[in-house]
Amino acid sequence: MKILSASHIRDLDKYTIQNEPISSLELMERASLSFVEWLINKFDKINKTIVFCAIGNNGGDGLAISRLLLEREYQVQTFILHDAKSNPTDVEINLKRLKKIILVQDIYNETDIPDIDSDSIVIDAIFGSGLSRPITGIAAQVVHSINQSKATVVAVDIPSGLYVDTYNPNTTIIEADFTVSFQLPKLSFLLPQNARYVGEWHITDIGLHADAIEKARTSYYYTDASIVKSLVKKRDKFSHKGTFGHALLVGGSYGKMGAAILATRSCLRSGIGLLSIHIPACGYEILQTSAPEAMAMVDKEEKLISDIDIPDLTKYTAIGIGPGIGTASQTAEGFKRLLEQASKPLVIDADGLNLLSEHKEWLTLLPEESILTPHPKEFERLAGKTANEYERLDVLKKFCSDYKVNVVLKGAHTAVANAVGDIYFNSTGNPGMATGGSGDVLTGIITSLVAQSYQPFKAAVLGVYFHGLAGDKAAASKGYTALIASDIIDCLPQAFIEFGL
Ligand SMILES: NC(=O)C1=CN([C@@H]2O[C@H](COP(=O)(O)OP(=O)(O)OC[C@H]3O[C@@H](n4cnc5c(N)ncnc54)[C@H](OP(=O)(O)O)[C@@H]3O)[C@@H](O)[C@H]2O)[C@@H](O)CC1
Ligand SMILES: [K+]
Structure with a gap:
């Protein structure tokens, strides 16, 4: 398997949407479904899930995951962190879809952060591969609360706060027990210094364009059975x-x-x-x-x-x-x-x-x-x-x-x-x-x-x-x-x- 940089992953995402009969919204749905299938398969018993989302596409995944879990009759609480920017369209659509089924709770300041029960599963959909700077402010407070809790934490795509392929001088990073990542492993997962953030990681296939993966240039590979x-x-x-x-x-x-x-x-x-x-x-x-x-x-x-x-x-x-x-x-x-x-x-x-x-x-x-x-x-x-x-x-x-x-x-x-x-x-x-x-x-x-x-x-x-x-x-x-x-x-x-x- 190839290991691609954050910018290559973005290109691959775009290329797939342009060249396959799939919209970005459908791709988000496919990614979210692959996550939910993994989760249900992994845990025999799920008491309650608490999903934390921000408003990038990783958050969009979190919103879709919440809906898919609710449709399967799991107990779900969803929180969304806002910042000043408007939401990308796919996130907006998923937010509307979810709001038809449950109350999505906003987090603006510390008092909005919920208590996290130790027997719940926290789904971390705050930031994904689009993280562009260290986490600060209210998002950092949410990350600290999650890390201090005794709940099982499952990160969507990548633990929030961890960069895909560069060093994080800042330590406000989700400490996940599991990371379910889309299509390809990320360089950060392979370095021992990040083991405490990534936990046990798994890859789910979301059908990104095979030719584009084949053509993508990289110097990093993950030696699997196909190689x-x-x-x-x-x-x-x-x-x-x-x-x-x-x-x-x-x-x-x-x-x-x-x-x-x-x-x-x-x-x-x-x-x-x-x-x-x-x-x-x-x-x-x-x-x-x-x-x-x-x-x-x-x-x-x-x-x-x-x-x-x-x-x-x-x-x-x-x-x-x-x-x-x-x-x-x-x-x-x-x-x-x-x-x-x-x-x-x-x-x-x-x-x-x-x-x-x-x-x-x-x-x-x-x-x-x-x-x-x-x-x-x-x-x-x-x-x-x-x-x-x-x-x-x-x-x-x-x-x-x-x-x-x-x-x-x-x-x-x-x-x-x-x-x-x-x-x-x-x-x-x-x-x-x-x-x-x-x-x-x-x-x-x-x-x-x-x-x-x-x-x-x-x-x-x-x-x-x-x-x-x-x-x-x-x-x-x-x-x-x-x-x-x-x-x-x-x-x-x-x-x-x-x-x-
Ligand atoms: N690969 C694929 O094919 C697929 C990918 N999918 C999913 O998309 C995810 C990538 O999505 P994404 O690019 O929207 O990035 P994501 O991390 O959600 O948010 C970035 C947003 O946050 C902002 N921001 C950044 N850093 C920040 C900070 N420290 N504090 C505050 N804000 C910060 C940033 O804004 P800006 O940098 O412009 O200021 C931007 O608005 C990926 O991980 C996967 O889950 C699947 O849905 C489908 C298939
Ligand atoms: K995440």
Whole structure:
């Protein structure tokens, strides 16, 4: 799915009305109906709904939602906040329609704000994607009352006060439990700093013009199943193990062989043809017993990786390095030599990233299109601090462009960025995956996909998606608390099978 800016959404709205047999009023009705259907489906029992509207189109949705709920015999109280401007026509029509059924109560000042019962559902239809400045005045007081209440809050399209795609310095924002958004996810939903405002979010399809969505230019995407389907390559019956590449993984040190093993096992489970592992000598038996499908090469050092003196690097179709290697000076030397010798993109994780942030001058040695997989703290060490997560996206784009690399910035919606400024936010995964070794599993998956000749950025997008999907399948049987990294590997087959792979 594409993620569009507020102005693109406005254009899309206009284009749909001009090019489809639908009026703006009908589109408002369709959006409102999709919201009501979601709400009724979600809550078995609805005691009372309190709908707060302003006079933009988001408020118009609120008025139509009120009517649709009343028609379905739910108890509804509707409040409307006025400002000096006249209402847009569709809002005016919906207000008239609603006033025929119930009394719509005006809010002009603080005394007009109702008490909000804890067992009610508040529907926030104050401001939507047309918010153009921070909320002040009486609207801000309404937002505070809603936030202070114990009621369940469901936002229409976007929590009032939150911008679609830019940073909110002001904090007068609805803290919704749920957000039901129309057609496309909004950039703000994907940034952890907004989680407390957005709550659990859902998208409803309101039939905005598909061609216009297709043509809209954006650098932000939400990696869903349809994107994944368009990227994956099926195996044909004449393929042999040479077709699926030969990966090299460099990992492990004394006490951290587990990281190398996890990456090895996930790489094997992700379709690799052949896999060689370079490990410290102490890891030889561990590796041969826990992953007999892989070929082991040992370092001259017993407990750590030093030389990475690997003959004929060119025979490997991908190289992954980092899991469990530590940051000893001999390892750093070996890592640097690998950077100098490698001509194909590398996949770099964990201690590999720490070595890079300790030696930033090595960033220029990275082969083009390499994939770095930092979590936010590691990224901060590599690229510097940022004031907020919107700014971090800009820094992420610049970093990728400066060094011509791909970065997988890990998080709840992992962001995969490339050198031309595209960012794909992931849709799979769960909090149970924040567990030791999860990152090593991801390194193995991405290395495997690069080795199978997926273009590195696509390999990263797919790897992140399948890692999350396997994690979701693991969580379905193990739950979040008990989930461990090996469970993710165990569920990779199911994740691939879901896409016919
Ligand atoms: N996308 C789609 O296809 C569809 C969209 N639909 C719905 O439309 C919504 C977008 O509607 P919208 O553009 O009318 O914007 P919305 O947020 O309701 O109000 C903006 C109004 O408030 C004003 N205003 C702004 N900030 C303010 C502030 N801080 N304090 C006070 N006033 C402020 C602003 O005025 P101005 O900026 O000109 O001063 C303007 O008058 C969208 O979220 C969705 O719910 C569906 O109905 C159908 C399909
Ligand atoms: K809203």
